Amino acid sequence: MDKASVTRFAFLIIAVINAVLNLIGYQTIPDEFVNDLVAVISGAYFIYAAWKNNYLSKKGQKQKEVLEKHGLS
Template sequence: MDKGTIVRTLVLLIALINQLLTLYNKSPLPLDDEQLEQFVSMVFTTVAAMIAWYKNNYVTKKGHKQKQLLEEEKLTKVKKNNDKSCSSPK
């Protein structure tokens, strides 16, 4: 998995844990106003879920094959390796 997939997955996991804590009346955010806490929790979960679903994460084997094909056909960005063989001026 690439770094973007890992970050989006972790953000979604944190949002889901936050939502679960709020559901069981645990306070993941140290706020006094319950409605504000629930609103912030809902917004955080919604944004994290939308980002995770919007991005094409290539998590499955089929997804990895699709990504490889796109890279072979130069239809996506390919990370360039830093070639250390060329000398830089000193």
């Protein structure tokens, strides 16, 4: 397993534990904090995805040139 898979799995376990604790009446993490955290993580992920899916970096521009050279773009 790579780092990303381990991180996703850890977040899943924490979310499940939090959900179970909320079901039995314990408020472990304030809702405002969770909402803010989700907003920050989502924003960072969207920026990362936009960067990776465009030819903005020097490496990306070189990849685009190669694709155009071979008629794949």
